[in-house]
Amino acid sequence: MTTVATKTSTAPELSRARSTSAWLHRHPSARLLGLLSLPGLWLVVAYLGSLAVMLIAAFWATNDFTGAVEHRTTLDNFRALVTQPVYRRVALRSLGVAALVTLVDTLIALPMAYYMAKVASPRVRRLLVVAVLTPLWASYLVKAYAWRVMFAKGGVVDWLLSPVGGHGPGFGLRATVITLSYLWLPFMVLPVFAGLERIPDALLEASADQGARPLRTFRSVVLPLLFPALLAGSIFTFSLSLGDYITVKIVGGASQLASNVIYDNITTGGNLPFASAAAFFPIIVMVGYLLAVRRAGALDDL
Amino acid sequence: MPSTAGRRLLVATMAVGLLVIYLPLAVVLVNSFNSSRTFSWPPRHFTTHWWSQAWGSAGARSALRVSIEAGLGATAIALVLGTMAAFAVSRYRWFGRDGVSLLLLLPIALPGIVTGIALNNAFRLVGVPFGLLTIIVGHSTFCIVLVYNNALARLRRMGSSLEEASADLGAGIWQTFRYVTFPMLRSALFAGGLLAFALSFDEIIVTTFTSAPGVQTLPLWIFANLFRPNQGPVVNVVAAVLVLLSIVPVWLAQRVSGEPVGARR
Amino acid sequence: MHGRPRTALVAVVGAGLLVLAGCGGSSGGGAKAADSAPPVPKVAMLDAVGAGEGQLDLVNWAGYAEDGTNDKTVDWVLPFEKATGCKVNDKIGNTSDEMVTLMKSGQYDGVSASGDATLRLIYGGLVAPVNTSLVPNYATVQDFLKNRPWNSVGSQMYGIPHGWGANLLMWNTKKVSTPPTSWGAVFDAASPYKGAVTAYDSPIYIADAALYLMRTKPDLKITNPYALDRTQLDAAVALLKTQRTLVGEYWSDYTKEVQAFESGNSVLGTTWQVIANLVTSDKKATVQAVIPQEGATGWSDTWMVAAKAKHPNCMYKWMDWITSAKVNAQVAEWFGEAPAQSLACDQTSDKTFCATYHAADKAYSDRIFYWTTPTKHCLDGRGNVCTDYATWTQEWTAIKG
Numbered sequence: 001m002t003t004v005a006t007k008t009s010t011a012p013e014l015s016r017a018r019s020t021s022a023w024l025h026r027h028p029s030a031r032l033l034g035l036l037s038l039p040g041l042w043l044v045v046a047y048l049g050s051l052a053v054m055l056i057a058a059f060w061a062t063n064d065f066t067g068a069v070e071h072r073t074t075l076d077n078f079r080a081l082v083t084q085p086v087y088r089r090v091a092l093r094s095l096g097v098a099a100l101v102t103l104v105d106t107l108i109a110l111p112m113a114y115y116m117a118k119v120a121s122p123r124v125r126r127l128l129v130v131a132v133l134t135p136l137w138a139s140y141l142v143k144a145y146a147w148r149v150m151f152a153k154g155g156v157v158d159w160l161l162s163p164v165g166g167h168g169p170g171f172g173l174r175a176t177v178i179t180l181s182y183l184w185l186p187f188m189v190l191p192v193f194a195g196l197e198r199i200p201d202a203l204l205e206a207s208a209d210q211g212a213r214p215l216r217t218f219r220s221v222v223l224p225l226l227f228p229a230l231l232a233g234s235i236f237t238f239s240l241s242l243g244d245y246i247t248v249k250i251v252g253g254a255s256q257l258a259s260n261v262i263y264d265n266i267t268t269g270g271n272l273p274f275a276s277a278a279a280f281f282p283i284i285v286m287v288g289y290l291l292a293v294r295r296a297g298a299l300d301d302l
Numbered sequence: 303m304p305s306t307a308g309r310r311l312l313v314a315t316m317a318v319g320l321l322v323i324y325l326p327l328a329v330v331l332v333n334s335f336n337s338s339r340t341f342s343w344p345p346r347h348f349t350t351h352w353w354s355q356a357w358g359s360a361g362a363r364s365a366l367r368v369s370i371e372a373g374l375g376a377t378a379i380a381l382v383l384g385t386m387a388a389f390a391v392s393r394y395r396w397f398g399r400d401g402v403s404l405l406l407l408l409p410i411a412l413p414g415i416v417t418g419i420a421l422n423n424a425f426r427l428v429g430v431p432f433g434l435l436t437i438i439v440g441h442s443t444f445c446i447v448l449v450y451n452n453a454l455a456r457l458r459r460m461g462s463s464l465e466e467a468s469a470d471l472g473a474g475i476w477q478t479f480r481y482v483t484f485p486m487l488r489s490a491l492f493a494g495g496l497l498a499f500a501l502s503f504d505e506i507i508v509t510t511f512t513s514a515p516g517v518q519t520l521p522l523w524i525f526a527n528l529f530r531p532n533q534g535p536v537v538n539v540v541a542a543v544l545v546l547l548s549i550v551p552v553w554l555a556q557r558v559s560g561e562p563v564g565a566r567r
Numbered sequence: 568m569h570g571r572p573r574t575a576l577v578a579v580v581g582a583g584l585l586v587l588a589g590c591g592g593s594s595g596g597g598a599k600a601a602d603s604a605p606p607v608p609k610v611a612m613l614d615a616v617g618a619g620e621g622q623l624d625l626v627n628w629a630g631y632a633e634d635g636t637n638d639k640t641v642d643w644v645l646p647f648e649k650a651t652g653c654k655v656n657d658k659i660g661n662t663s664d665e666m667v668t669l670m671k672s673g674q675y676d677g678v679s680a681s682g683d684a685t686l687r688l689i690y691g692g693l694v695a696p697v698n699t700s701l702v703p704n705y706a707t708v709q710d711f712l713k714n715r716p717w718n719s720v721g722s723q724m725y726g727i728p729h730g731w732g733a734n735l736l737m738w739n740t741k742k743v744s745t746p747p748t749s750w751g752a753v754f755d756a757a758s759p760y761k762g763a764v765t766a767y768d769s770p771i772y773i774a775d776a777a778l779y780l781m782r783t784k785p786d787l788k789i790t791n792p793y794a795l796d797r798t799q800l801d802a803a804v805a806l807l808k809t810q811r812t813l814v815g816e817y818w819s820d821y822t823k824e825v826q827a828f829e830s831g832n833s834v835l836g837t838t839w840q841v842i843a844n845l846v847t848s849d850k851k852a853t854v855q856a857v858i859p860q861e862g863a864t865g866w867s868d869t870w871m872v873a874a875k876a877k878h879p880n881c882m883y884k885w886m887d888w889i890t891s892a893k894v895n896a897q898v899a900e901w902f903g904e905a906p907a908q909s910l911a912c913d914q915t916s917d918k919t920f921c922a923t924y925h926a927a928d929k930a931y932s933d934r935i936f937y938w939t940t941p942t943k944h945c946l947d948g949r950g951n952v953c954t955d956y957a958t959w960t961q962e963w964t965a966i967k968g
Binding site: 018021022024025028031032035036038039042043044046047048049050051053054057108111112114115116119128130131132133134135136137138139140141142143145146147149150152154155156159182185214215235236239242243244245246259262263266272275276279282283286287289290291294 | 308309311312313315316319320322323324325326327329330333341342343344379382383384386387389390394396403404405406407408409410411412413414415416417419420421423424427439442443446469474475476477500503504506507520521524525528537538540541544545547548549551552553
Binding site: 338339340341342343346355358360426431432514526527528534 | 629635639658659661672674821822825826829830845848849851
């Protein structure tokens with residue numbers, strides 16, 4: 001309510017709740033402060049606070065013998081990450097995988113969501129939404145392992161492709177991209193579907209009436225309107241792929257991604273400072289990505 | 303409307319898409335009857351042994367309970383905080399308002415491992431004992447945005463005129479919220495809450511870093527058991543059951559909100 | 568980002584720094600410059616076992632504390648709870664490193680630590696010396712497991728041995744024509760099995776390469792695969808980088824390894840006896856597993872008591888329980904390793920079990936270099952010129968590329 005309160009309560013007896021209510025009604029800024037207090041405390045103090053403390057740890061060293069964190073400031077961790085070529089390779093590989101997963105999901109989600117939103121009857125539409133959503137409830141790990149079984153030599157993928165003389169990609173980065181695309185597909189379909197639903201059918205018909213062929217309508221009318229929704233979906237597919245370290249262990253053969261480096265250093269090496277330094281990479285990428293998406297005005301479309 | 307050929311192409315894509323979505327789930331279901339202890343493919347023999355063993359698995363059942371408790375706890379916190387934030391953004395103009403979406407989105411956009419390590423480190427620093435509570439805190443942090451987005455979209459769409467009318471007619475702000483705003487917001491909150499619950503229910507990475515001994519969520523139980531030769535097949539059973547059970551919340555969503563869970567507006 | 572969140576962030580960062588500065592200093596220092604072994608933190612030892620405290624919080628390998636929730640017939644926790652009144656809460660540690668991290672949290676009474684974790688725990692002051700006279704079953708534990716470098720300092724035991732095993736060389740007998748007798752088979756750059764070689768996915772695997780170099784490259788003067796100076800580590804890393812081109816996938820859990828051998832994705836590589844047994848019992852692939860001529864790395868697990876255990880009496884009762892003949896046999900069979908308790912061999916349900924696992928075979932055990940934490944202070948007594956495990960971890964990342 002942005003209007004200034006114009007009425008004061010005239011009730012003769014005010015209960016406490018009522019008096020607070022009236023007071024709050026007269027003081028919008030107090031209402032705002034109240035509303036912001038809890039979420040603010042939670043996210044700014046608890047979440048950003050934890051994040052900040054962890055990031056500070058990146059500038060610390062560890063004891064050579066006990067592995068205990070020592071509070072002396074050093075840039076060694078960053079120096080190692082920047083100078084050793086392996087980390088650059090892993091970082092680029094992770095970006096590539098995340099981008100590829102996002103692309104694959106976009107290409108699959110677009111026609112599926114289009115069919116759901118614009119072609120299917122309302123009853124079928126509901127069924128389809130349920131059908132796309134249901135796998136989200138099956139355990140992520142189990143699905144990833146199912147793909148492992150499918151990609152194995154002589155597994156389902158080989159078996160399906162053998163009639164056409166092909167065979168599956170085997171374990172490796174390709175298998176990782178396919179599995180991740182599978183896992184995160186619903187996170188792309190849903191926003192795109194919602195975005196398509198918001199585009200009035202009349203608009204598409206008008207375009208057709210003006211003589212535009214379907215593909216032209218799609219390119220010139222649907223895609224621009226859908227762009228924010230696509231960006232919104234891509235935040236999920238991109239960030240979830242960038243953060244994954246389990247799938248690549250299951251189907252990735254001998255490959256590793258950026259999150260494996262963080263995970264290995266924290267759990268295997270017990271090296272919090274180095275892991276924190278390595279965590280700067282996904283943080284910088286994702287914050288940059290979010291800022292870019294916000295500039296495109298797509299944050300509200302999630 | 304697309305042409306007939308285009309239409310056929312769309313139908314075909316949809317069909318293939320669904321097939322690919324369900325193929326791995328079918329593999330899981332078949333493997334739950336696979337007699338091999340490491341569910342190697344193709345199955346040679348079939349057995350219902352794993353199903354009966356899963357039925358008697360107290361570990362899986364208690365993990366399910368922990369997961370539901372954690373999911374409900376996280377969803378409750380997300381509902382309260384997400385709604386508050388949505389009100390603050392939709393009904394007031396203030397300095398920094400534009401940063402809210404970004405801030406709320408951060409926990410879900412940053413890799414789980416970053417959030418997990420950060421929280422784990424902070425809990426230890428402050429001396430919070432690990433347990434169900436820390437899992438709930440971790441989960442709600444990234445669940446808030448789901449409720450917030452749903453609530454914000456609804457609040458913006460319905461505008462504030464009804465609330466103003468209610469106030470003009472003498473209703474206090476609590477009354478206005480209870481009788482005017484909340485009923486209109488309910489289905490959006492439900493959709494957001496369900497999504498939050500779903501996300502919490504299958505979360506593993508942040509949970510890995512925020513749980514304690516004896517407090518195991520279902521994904522953690524699955525993670526611990528999937529890699530053991532005597533237990534892997536039981537995990538397939540649990541996953542198959544989860545897929546079947548997931549019809550409950552999805553059906554509930556349809557009934558209560560009258561719209562699919564994903565369609566948030 | 569508009570003003571508010573950023574200023575808030577800065578404020579929080581500032582506050583965080585203050586908090587951390589306040590608690591700093593306590594863990595700094597230590598023995599860095601001195602060439603002597605670092606001091607072992609003084610931790611008191613229990614004098615007598617009193618009444619149980621009613622609770623017991625454990626960190627253990629999957630399968631070490633089964634309470635029948637996974638398989639009704641596999642249960643040695645409930646009988647323990649009934650006998651002692653100590654309720655067991657167990658947390659599975661998936662890797663040695665995770666276990667150390669968990670023990671650092673100070674929430675646990677004890678841990679089933681492998682040799683690559685024990686020294687970190689001892690020198691980190693996280694575990695207490697064990698008064699073996701309070702653990703009656705310790706007397707009949709295999710002698711070759713007592714007072715070893717990974718479970719004791721000086722002649723003081725820091726835990727009770729639980730079970731052990733070797734990292735074997737396994738191959739698919741149908742796909743690999745000549746049975747390999749040397750680890751060279753997995754390091755040969757011209758291997759005909761390129762893409763189907765597998766290796767254990769952990770920095771500790773660097774020791775396997777070091778063991779091979781120790782036998783084949785005497786110039787490097789490696790005497791202990793866990794004590795590598797920079798040159799020696801670089802040689803091992805170079806060997807592993809060559810191996811990387813042969814590896815189809817690295818494995819870290821049984822399921823993955825068994826599946827890979829059964830499907831034919833892997834035909835040659837490191838394994839555990841239990842994995843070989845599983846593959847054999849599934850009859851999808853025929854495999855053989857041996858200790859090659861160079862010897863092998865392996866693990867020997869030890870139950871240790873946390874320095875700040877809240878329930879030390881229950882932990883002592885547990886250590887005695889888990890090494891009792893019958894229970895130790897049960898655990899060993901379920902997990903697939905050699906039991907530490909010599910009397911356990913009479914209690915196994917499979918009478919050939921101890922023979923299969925060479926449980927009483929000292930000579931076999933002597934060919935194993937048990938996982939030990941690499942530290943800056945060389946384990947072979949050369950001083951502080953060795954590379955530590957954090958370094959190995961980073962090299963492992965570089966090896967995988």
